[in-house]
Amino acid sequence: MKLGFAMRPTAVLALALQTGLVSGRAVQLHHAVSPETQRVIGNNLLAYPRRPQLPVLFTRPAGTHDLTGFAAFGDSYSAGIGTGFEGKEDDCRHGLHSHAALVAADLLAGQGGRNATTFQFLSCTGATTQQILSGSQDSQIDALNASLPIDFALLSIGGNDLGFFEVMNACVFRFYNFYSGTCESALEHTRAQIESDEFENRLLIVITEILDRVRWEKKPSFFITVTGYARFFNDVTDECDDMSFGVWWNGPRLKKDLRSNMNAMVLTVNAKIRRTVDLINSQFTQNKLVFVDYDEEFEGHRFCENNVTEPDYNRSDTWFFLVGGPDNARNETRKDHVPEFSALAPYSPLVDPVSCLEPAQRSGDWGELALCYMAMSKRQDPTLRLARGDFVAENSMWYVPTYYGKTFHPRSLGQETIKNRIYEVWRTLE
Numbered sequence: 001m002k003l004g005f006a007m008r009p010t011a012v013l014a015l016a017l018q019t020g021l022v023s024g025r026a027v028q029l030h031h032a033v034s035p036e037t038q039r040v041i042g043n044n045l046l047a048y049p050r051r052p053q054l055p056v057l058f059t060r061p062a063g064t065h066d067l068t069g070f071a072a073f074g075d076s077y078s079a080g081i082g083t084g085f086e087g088k089e090d091d092c093r094h095g096l097h098s099h100a101a102l103v104a105a106d107l108l109a110g111q112g113g114r115n116a117t118t119f120q121f122l123s124c125t126g127a128t129t130q131q132i133l134s135g136s137q138d139s140q141i142d143a144l145n146a147s148l149p150i151d152f153a154l155l156s157i158g159g160n161d162l163g164f165f166e167v168m169n170a171c172v173f174r175f176y177n178f179y180s181g182t183c184e185s186a187l188e189h190t191r192a193q194i195e196s197d198e199f200e201n202r203l204l205i206v207i208t209e210i211l212d213r214v215r216w217e218k219k220p221s222f223f224i225t226v227t228g229y230a231r232f233f234n235d236v237t238d239e240c241d242d243m244s245f246g247v248w249w250n251g252p253r254l255k256k257d258l259r260s261n262m263n264a265m266v267l268t269v270n271a272k273i274r275r276t277v278d279l280i281n282s283q284f285t286q287n288k289l290v291f292v293d294y295d296e297e298f299e300g301h302r303f304c305e306n307n308v309t310e311p312d313y314n315r316s317d318t319w320f321f322l323v324g325g326p327d328n329a330r331n332e333t334r335k336d337h338v339p340e341f342s343a344l345a346p347y348s349p350l351v352d353p354v355s356c357l358e359p360a361q362r363s364g365d366w367g368e369l370a371l372c373y374m375a376m377s378k379r380q381d382p383t384l385r386l387a388r389g390d391f392v393a394e395n396s397m398w399y400v401p402t403y404y405g406k407t408f409h410p411r412s413l414g415q416e417t418i419k420n421r422i423y424e425v426w427r428t429l430e
Helices: 099-110 164-173 183-195 198-213 256-281 357-363 366-380 389-394 412-427
Strands: 040-042 069-074 116-121 152-156 223-227 289-292
Touching: 069 099, 099 116, 099 152, 099 412, 152 198, 164 183, 164 256, 164 366, 183 198, 183 256, 198 223, 198 256, 223 412, 256 289, 289 412, 357 366
Parallel strands: 069 116, 069 152, 152 223, 223 289
Antiparallel strands: 040 116
C-alpha cells in the first residue's frame, strides 16, 4: 500500500534573484559551535526561543506555505570540510561554503537578512550511516530538534561506510607507508562492501528514521534531497600515469587503471544511492525523496585533466582539495576567514604514534587517521622524507587535521556547483 504525500520543492526553489543563485555569491553565515545549541540563521544565533515570523523569501505557487527551516545530515561532503571557518574550527569540520551552508545563506539573503530560518547543521566529518541512526553515539537524528520548523532535509552519506579512506590511503597517499596495505586489497574490500546489500539496507533505515523523526505524516510537504559523489579523476590522460599524490618520497603513480577503478567505485556508489531512493519513493503515492547526481558538473574540474601536472596547487579549476592545498572560494581571501594555524608535522609530539590509532579510527576523521598513520610511519622509519616538505612549511593556513582530511573533498567552487545542481533538480520536480 502506497502512502500519500504532496511534495512542493519549488516552494524552496523560487528564490529572489538577489540571493546569489545567479551570481554564485553567498552571504556568510555565523554558526553557533556549541553542541548544546541549535544552528539558527537570523538575529538570534544561539537560540530559537519562539516561532519566527514567516520570511518573505519566495514567489510561491498557490497553496504552498512559507519555508521556515531545514536540516543537513551526513558526512564530510555535507559538512564542507576545508571551505572556511571563523574563530575556532569545530570538531565536525563545518565549512562556511558547504553546499548546505550555501543553501542556508541563500534563504537568509532572500529575506534581506531579516527574520529567521532555522538551519540545523548536523552533518559531521567522519560520519557513517551508523552515526546518523537514532540511539548511536553522537547520533545526528537524536540531535535533530524536531520542535523547530523543518520543511526539508539534505543528506550526503556513504563514502565512509564503503571505505573511501582505505582506498585513498592504500592506492594514492600511502600515509602509513609500506604498512598501508596493497591497493588491490583495498579496492577489493571496498568492492565487496559496495556489492553487498548492507549499505543499501542501512541507508534505507537512516532515511526512514529521518522521516519518522520529523513526523512526515503531519508535514505532507516535507522532503529529503539525497546527494551522491563525483568522480575524482580524468582517467584517460596519458601524462598523469607518471604523477603521484603520495605523501612520502617516491609514492605510488596515478596510473589509468587506478583512476578508472576509483571512478567506477564512485559511480557504483551513486547507483546504489539512487536505487535506494527509488525503492523508498515506490512506497509513496508521490515521491518523498530527491536524488541529486552532480558528477557530470565536475567534468573538466577533476584531477589529471589535460595539460595539468599533478599535484597542481595553483589550479583553481580543480574542484577537489589537495593535501594542504588552498581553497578556491569565489571573490574571497582565505585570510579573511581563517586564522593562521601551523600544520602539524607527521612526527609532531602532539600526535602520539603509540596511542593515536584507536581514537582516530573511532572518529572516522580522515585527517586524524592520516596524521596518525604518518606519525606511526615516521616512528618506524625516522629516515622517511615527505614528498613535498617545502609545501607543508609554506602553506600552513589550515587547522590540522583539516590540512590532511580535506583532500579529495570538494573545494568551495565544487560545493557551489553542488548547490546549484540541487536547485536545477528541484526545478524539474513540480
